[in-house]
Amino acid sequence: MKSTLGLSAAAWRKSSYSDGGGTNCVEVADGYTGLVPVRDSKTSSSRPLVFSAGSWLAFVELVKGW
Helix, strand or coil, rough: CCCCCCCCCCCECCCCCCCCCCCCEEEEEEECCEEEEEEEHHHHHCCCCCHHHHHHHHHHHHHHHC
């Protein structure tokens, strides 16, 4: 069984820590309960990765500690 998240209308946003370079950023889409779609701005037409909200939060907290 194949499940489609329907990201064609997703509103992607870049981190406020982005250097503003335009194409070297990780982007996330909000509004998907329990899920966090993530993509590379260099390849925005590629299929994004989708993480559980808990996994994404753990990743972000780990990165903040660096």
